């Protein structure tokens with residue numbers, strides 16, 4: 001709890017002066033006013049985060065967190081649970097979806113075992129296993145409050161390690177068979193929503209099983225009664241180890257004034273927990289895409305952010321975040337490389 005509290009105390013506000021200076025430069029670039037759309041907003045946000053009108057975001061990393069879920073036994077996911085353990089080493093081998101896009105974006109991928117249900121025989125996967133999967137949230141809390149805090153603090157430590165190594169743009173991704181179920185529970189609790197109105201197919205659950213998935217989520221909420229105002233309570237009762245880890249990464253990045261990209265449905269649930277713990281974290285978040293998962297649009301509304309693009313992604317892993325890195329870096333090139341009217345010698 002000490003690391004979490006110390007980190008929360010360090011989170012500041014966006015620097016309004018640098019933002020105003022950058023907005024002025026962007027408005028004076030030789031182009032029609034506002035014609036570079038969201039890239040202009042990104043440039044101003046990055047200036048506010050870094051207190052620098054000309055920030056560099058060339059050292060990028062996607063932190064992929066893996067874990068398993070006790071609620072899997074309720075039949076809420078289409079794939080064998082072992083896929084979490086099988087796919088996780090593939091992230092360090094460079095052969096997954098997120099690795100392909102990270103390579104294109106010149107980003108590192110760091111992989112963390114937060115609580116996979118079996119041991120991972122791959123030394124490059126960082127072993128921060130809290131437990132061999134959460135407990136079944138349809139029967140009781142997914143984890144203890146201590147474990148929830150531990151997951152947040154591991155996320156903070158991983159973010160700090162990466163930033164200490166020089167990373168200046170972070171993102172989170174995840175892998176966890178069944179994790180759209182706790183994510184939907186988190187949105188339902190914080191948004192006071194009936195799970196049936198937002199539940200989706202996840203990695204491809206047959207439509208006829210959706211009602212069952214919603215009923216499992218409803219049962220988990222009814223049994224555990226998470227307090228919608230206490231994100232640590234929600235995380236412990238209906239969350240997951242990788243979800244807590246990602247929430248910790250968001251908090252850690254914000255405390256160091258490092259921009260951080262939010263990926264899809266599960267990462268959005270983690271970001272929502274992070275801003276429920278510390279509302280100031282929101283200013284440091286950059287949402288990548290609208291996931292095609294059914295509740296995705298509502299999830300983003302709960303977070304209060306508008307993603308950069310909507311191209312039907314629903315893989316997770318950090319794939320959307322890796323693509324978004326290109327937009328974020330482009331915004332910094334726009335400010336640096338384009339000339340203002342004055343710099344271009346124009347007097348009209």
Ligand SMILES: O=C(O)c1ccc[n+]([C@@H]2O[C@H](COP(=O)([O-])O)[C@@H](O)[C@H]2O)c1
Pocket residue numbers: 076077078079174175176177178179180181201202203204205263264265266267291292293313314315316317
């Ligand atoms: O990020 C998303 O928007 C997303 C949407 C649906 C599924 N996923 C991925 O699919 C897995 C979870 O799906 P499920 O059906 O097992 O709950 C997990 O490994 C996620 O990375 C990810």
Ligand SMILES: Cc1cc2nc[nH]c2cc1C
Pocket residue numbers: 079083087174175176203315316317
């Ligand atoms: C193959 C596979 C890859 C994934 N990557 C993220 N979630 C996933 C789920 C499955 C099933």
